[in-house]
Amino acid sequence: MNNSLFQLVALQFKNFFREPAIIFWAVIFPILMAWVLGIAFTNKGEAKKTVAVVGNISEKRVAWLKPDSGNTVTKQFGEDIKNPTRVKFIFIDEPAALLSMKRGEINLFLQQIGDTITYRYDPQNPDAVNTYLMIEREINRNGEPMIRSSVKPITSKGNRYIDFLIPGLIAMGIMNSCLWGISWNLIEFRMKKLLRRMVATPMRKKDFLLSNLITRTLIGAFETSMLLLFAFLYFRISMEGSILALMLIYFAGIFAFAGIAIMVSSRTANSQIGNGLINAVTLPMMILSGIFFSYHNFPDWCIPFIKYLPLTLLADSIRSIFIEGAGLREIVMPFIVLTLTGVITFFAGLKIYKWY
Amino acid sequence: MLLRQVFDGVHTEQNKCAQTDVIEPVVVRVKSLLKLSCKEIMQQEIIKITKVSKSFKELKAVSDLSLTINSGEYVALLGPNGAGKTTLIEMIEGIQFPDQGEIAIAGKNWKSNERDLHNIIGLSLQETKFIDKLSVYETLNLFGSFYKLGKQRTEDVLDLVNLQAKKKTYVVNLSGGQRQRLALGIALLNEPKILLLDEPTTGLDPTARREIWHILEKLKKEKGTTMILTTHYMEEAEYLCDRILIMDQGKFLAEGTLAELISKYGEGDVISFALNQKLNVSEFTQLPGLKKMIWEDEGRKGKMVVLNIAETLPVFLHIVEKLNARLSELECRKMTLDDLFITMTGRHLYE
Numbered sequence: 174m175n176n177s178l179f180q181l182v183a184l185q186f187k188n189f190f191r192e193p194a195i196i197f198w199a200v201i202f203p204i205l206m207a208w209v210l211g212i213a214f215t216n217k218g219e220a221k222k223t224v225a226v227v228g229n230i231s232e233k234r235v236a237w238l239k240p241d242s243g244n245t246v247t248k249q250f251g252e253d254i255k256n257p258t259r260v261k262f263i264f265i266d267e268p269a270a271l272l273s274m275k276r277g278e279i280n281l282f283l284q285q286i287g288d289t290i291t292y293r294y295d296p297q298n299p300d301a302v303n304t305y306l307m308i309e310r311e312i313n314r315n316g317e318p319m320i321r322s323s324v325k326p327i328t329s330k331g332n333r334y335i336d337f338l339i340p341g342l343i344a345m346g347i348m349n350s351c352l353w354g355i356s357w358n359l360i361e362f363r364m365k366k367l368l369r370r371m372v373a374t375p376m377r378k379k380d381f382l383l384s385n386l387i388t389r390t391l392i393g394a395f396e397t398s399m400l401l402l403f404a405f406l407y408f409r410i411s412m413e414g415s416i417l418a419l420m421l422i423y424f425a426g427i428f429a430f431a432g433i434a435i436m437v438s439s440r441t442a443n444s445q446i447g448n449g450l451i452n453a454v455t456l457p458m459m460i461l462s463g464i465f466f467s468y469h470n471f472p473d474w475c476i477p478f479i480k481y482l483p484l485t486l487l488a489d490s491i492r493s494i495f496i497e498g499a500g501l502r503e504i505v506m507p508f509i510v511l512t513l514t515g516v517i518t519f520f521a522g523l524k525i526y527k528w529y
Numbered sequence: 530m531l532l533r534q535v536f537d538g539v540h541t542e543q544n545k546c547a548q549t550d551v552i553e554p555v556v557v558r559v560k561s562l563l564k565l566s567c568k569e570i571m572q573q574e575i576i577k578i579t580k581v582s583k584s585f586k587e588l589k590a591v592s593d594l595s596l597t598i599n600s601g602e603y604v605a606l607l608g609p610n611g612a613g614k615t616t617l618i619e620m621i622e623g624i625q626f627p628d629q630g631e632i633a634i635a636g637k638n639w640k641s642n643e644r645d646l647h648n649i650i651g652l653s654l655q656e657t658k659f660i661d662k663l664s665v666y667e668t669l670n671l672f673g674s675f676y677k678l679g680k681q682r683t684e685d686v687l688d689l690v691n692l693q694a695k696k697k698t699y700v701v702n703l704s705g706g707q708r709q710r711l712a713l714g715i716a717l718l719n720e721p722k723i724l725l726l727d728e729p730t731t732g733l734d735p736t737a738r739r740e741i742w743h744i745l746e747k748l749k750k751e752k753g754t755t756m757i758l759t760t761h762y763m764e765e766a767e768y769l770c771d772r773i774l775i776m777d778q779g780k781f782l783a784e785g786t787l788a789e790l791i792s793k794y795g796e797g798d799v800i801s802f803a804l805n806q807k808l809n810v811s812e813f814t815q816l817p818g819l820k821k822m823i824w825e826d827e828g829r830k831g832k833m834v835v836l837n838i839a840e841t842l843p844v845f846l847h848i849v850e851k852l853n854a855r856l857s858e859l860e861c862r863k864m865t866l867d868d869l870f871i872t873m874t875g876r877h878l879y880e
Binding site: 365366367369370371373374375376529 | 624647660677719
């Protein structure tokens with residue numbers, strides 16, 4: 174019997190299994206990602222959090238909350254519920270605590286006001302709420318009467334979660350615009366043999382690649398301004414730092430990701446492989462670079478590496494311009510690293526580029 | 530021939546000079562005449578391919594080919610799929626490079642003259658897709674800019690390939706024939722001396738095909754363009770080209786005009802037939818004027834190459850009648866390229 178539903182299902186399966194690249198990206202790549210991220214972030218034992226303590230804590234029932242020689246103290250929470258978390262308390266003053274919060278190094282700080290432990294955090298940030306619940310539970314677990322506690326939400330501009338989020342989203346937008354926009358375009362041109370047709374004319378190859386860079390700079394500028402306008406009007410975010418610095422870091426970011434996009438699309442004429450390659454570049458960065466939550470939650474050993482990922486450099490720079498008031502001096506290093514990334518990947522891509 | 534022209538020229542000049550007794554200018558005139566003819570000689574040989582080979586992994590796509598094409602010539606590359614036509618044409622286009630041998634175009638090779646050669650060559654690839662949401666005019670303008678041409682040229686080309694009416698249409702909405710004319714228009718933008726077309730009419734209906742033929746005919750007449758064309762269609766090669774090259778398995782099997790090919794490889798007519806029953810093959814061996822009998826289904830269906838239909842056919846019919854058989858098909862015609870290809874290789878040109 175030749176059943177057409179059976180044939181149609183068989184067709185889909187054949188299509189899937191006869192394209193080795195799809196198997197790689199659909200089966201092997203997710204396993205690899207799970208493996209790498211799993212090793213990096215779960216096998217190291219317990220999770221880690223940092224919380225700031227402002228001023229002295231005189232309450233006797235939390236006598237352990239005293240700075241040691243390194244001005245920190247670390248305590249293991251949640252062992253009884255098989256969810257151990259190491260909490261590192263750092264003892265700093267209030268402005269330093271607010272700055273750390275802006276940078277995403279901490280999401281909550283506490284202080285004793287009278288006989289009350291006061292927690293300060295943005296209730297819009299789910300991670301901060303989590304931290305609050307955990308500490309509150311631990312402190313009051315051992316006995317009656319309860320320690321008095323209160324929550325004083327931080328909702329002032331620049332300290333809110335949305336202030337942390339928007340600059341990260343801008344950076345991510347730049348990355349995605351370049352990688353999907355440019356790579357996709359180039360792979361499609363190659364697929365249609367249009368690239369082959371174009372290089373059979375006196376067209377300069379560099380012009381062709383540059384045209385992608387220029388278009389992305391302009392389209393990206395439009396996309397970014399729209400997002401910014403919305404965030405300004407709706408969330409009332411504000412920008413503290415230099416607009417010139419923002420523009421420069423924007424150009425450097427576009428340049429870096431355009432270079433990476435050209436490199437990513439330099440060989441393949443298969444949209445599925447292209448899709449996988451682009452995901453392989455963008456996904457890890459979206460997770461690692463502290464767009465949605467701070468990368469300071471990741472183990473210490475990988476933070477120096479994460480800090481130099483192009484997306485981290487860009488997101489951190491934009492964030493520092495927006496909420497810390499950073500100027501030109503603060504963005505020199507990321508500007509240079511991003512620009513160099515762009516130059517190196519652009520020329521490496523041009524070198525290995527498959528025109529026909 | 531050319532040298533004779535030069536001598537004739539000198540001769541006339543000498544006559545003139547005998548009349549006028551002026552020697553100096555004559556020398557100058559002779560010199561310039563000679564120079565001109567050198568240039569003419571140069572122009573004559575526009576593509577020279579010497580012992581070119583190209584392999585892809587195991588497959589030898591083009592094997593030790595040599596070919597010279599003269600300026601103004603229209604040449605057709607004909608052959609079945611996988612014969613090496615596209616590989617050969619892409620090597621001339623500079624898209625692929627030969628493993629061995631040399632290709633000179635207007636005396637230049639691809640390695641050091643890429644830009645110059647791009648400027649004198651126009652080409653259309655097998656099935657290029659252009660940008661869907663770009664209009665015909667915009668597409669031509671884009672390619673025109675690569676040659677640093679103005680918008681006037683775009684207009685001229687629109688007229689040339691008869692797409693003026695579709696100027697503002699998006700490429701995605703063009704018919705197959707219009708798309709091929711656009712591809713041809715792009716190939717013609719830079720007024721190329723050499724036109725390389727890879728299956729320009731494949732998949733087109735006869736009217737659309739004829740339209741392309743007319744454009745190409747006009748070019749030959751008005752511009753003296755040189756063209757190499759690969760095709761599956763014999764009538765296309767026959768209609769357009771001065772010379773036909775038949776390729777198979779990376780080699781040239783035969784070359785010449787259609788008439789030359791036929792007189793060289795198998796002059797005669799073809800009678801193809803099918804019978805309603807199987808007859809003994811030996812019955813047909815004594816037919817008058819029979820050059821070759823090719824059976825498709827032994828004793829039942831076949832093809833005869835004969836010197837003269839009028840001489841062979843009545844005898845053939847008589848035999849069939851005598852044996853009480855009946856003909857279910859009968860066709861008599863002049864030899865075609867496909868027949869030729871079958872007599873050479875035993876296979877159809879395209880199977």
